Amino acid sequence: MSSNSAGRTWAIQEVSRRTPRVFNWPVDKDGNARKVSDFYGINTFTGKTMRDKLPKNIYSRLQETIKKGTKLDKSLANEVAHGIKEWALENGVTHFTHWFQPQTGLTAEKHDAFITYEYEGVVIERFSGSQLIQSEPDASSFPSGGMRATFEARGYTAWDASSPIFINEDANGKTLCIPSVFISYYGQALDNKTPLLRSMVTLNASALKVLKLFGSKAERVVPTLGAEQEYFLIDQAFYNLRPDLISAGRTLIGAKPPKGQELEDHYFGSIKDRILAFMQEVEFELYKLGVPMKTRHNEVAPSQYETAPIFEEVNVAADHNQMTMEMLRAVAKRHNLALLLHEKPFAGINGSGKHNNWALSDDLGNNLLEPGKTPSENLQFLVFLVASLKAVHKRSGVMRAAIAGSGNDHRLGANEAPPAIISAFLGEQLTGILDDIEKGEVTAQNSEERLIAMGISQLPDITRDYTDRNRTSPFAFTGNKFEFRAVASSASVSVPMAYLNAAVGEALDELYDAITAKTGGGTEFKKAILEVVRDAVIETKSVRFEGNGYSQEWVEEAARRGLLNLAKTPEALAQLVTPSAIEFFEKKGIFTPEEVEARYHVNLERYIKDIEIEVHALKDIVRSMVMPAAFQYQERLATSIKSVRDILGDKYTTEQTKELTNVAAAISRLQEGLVTLSHKYEQAESMEDVPAQAAFFASDIMPAMSDIREVADYLEEVVADDLWPLPKYREILFIV
16 A cells, blocks of 8 residues: 555545444433423523523513614613523533624634632622623724724624523533624624624614505514525545645545436435434534524535524524534534535535525514415515515625625536526416516416415415425525525625615615505505506516526526626625615615725635635645655556566557556646646735736636646546545545
């Protein structure tokens, strides 16, 4: 065995010996496994816990803050903090932290002990209202887009009372985590949570105005979210031998294995024992945190999986998705597995996304995107439906920017995921209804079991649950919700949901103004609704598409319709700073113009840094691992050919010489590719204009990296297996 492949061989043997990890599911006094409902949320400061720990009047006022989004009264803070501290100490907590979402896409925390000095060095546990409400981490060390400099370090975290406080357990202790927003000294948003909360406020106001037109008694409207999380799991031994996975989160080289996902046998297949054990432990830990995980299954690609929760209010769902990603990563290590959340960790097979199932609910328990049982309810449904279409139509550029990133560039449109063209899918039935509304026609229906009679002569009946699914659509209506399928698997859901909320709020404002203008001019209410809906149907027709979003025909058709096709991150992010987008964000209270510019530059710089890391990792792997293996194989071939030729002459060496020539040529191409990549990288580094630099990375650096990969993958296929140092796809993806 060559020393080159010793690591691979060891890893294969090690993985083959793995057995499922066993963890201790809680049991009752008789030794029977406890129900999930027995321990669900035990590490969360839930409503029930609040009732137990807080005075009745304090509890009621805090619930008012949580349920209605009213401002937290500082006079409550000390009482609430005392109750939280007592609960935390009873559960063995020693530290607390404001847990927030900086613009890294991850979460951040700074831990402080509860202890404080009293007289004569006596230590006691204390937690004040001011400590609960606010903390002060260094704002200059997080991405800010220039809003904070090193000498302007002050930033604040502030408690988001609408999201449950929770306890994070680790091997040696427990920490109280206080979900928070992160803002600058001057109040600018430095995180992903603040714009989401702002968007909920503006959407609530816009939706309530429309609901009041229909006589609704609702006092609050909230967007809800169920975020399906896709991910890959591979063995830690293979992961440790892949410098590209460690540095970049994806394989920068790697030849296609003989078997990938062609047989379609992994999707919904039987879950392997090790993976099922991992899933069960993840769910156990998340249940304790009050995260309502519902579904688990194999995804399409080998070693790819998915988990999905029950719907929650969008800000809580956003926090829970961050907690889910962190828990997946932490539990994976316990099982000697590595979690991969990159959107395209392996070439040639499906990548991972995060399907955001979004809807609107009022505080009376009504889903505003579900057809109703009365004429008025169905008219209301149509208004909220076309508002969603108007949002996608008018703000497609902003929505594309919300999902932009170097990882998602590899996934979007790659015959597995929605394309970079933002369009909406409604299904045959709803499309027919909107077409009839546009034409002013009525479609006769006669299957009473599947229809809900609207009772309005101008409208056809609406079929319940008649919408099909279209996996190629980035924004698909699926019965009573929209599924924003194009969100990146590693990303925070806060940003795309904030932009969607704001866009729908803007659309609802426009519809409200149009309806009230007509009724104010004397048009009967129902007729005014129909006329406004019809105008919106015509206006948004270009963004509705029912066909195959993967096809080249759709790319051409979308261009004829005037839809944006922003394939690369730099051009997508540029949509954030168009005059229209800046005005939109400011008008809806999501960002100031300064905050928009800052977001744009933070995301551009992240894109550049991601690819810079990949460039350095690729060069290192090729120089230190691929080329040495190729040189050894070249020498082995040359020595073999010379030996054969010395004994038998040239008669039997023709094909062998061709093989040697091909390998030598590949090595030469690899060397030339490295030179080209280095020159282009130096050229990029010399650019002072950041947008131009990012565009150059997309147009020149990425293709240069692809050229190197093509040659390296060829060499992987021909170099003797005992010389190849990197774990191959056939091992990484299929040995678990």
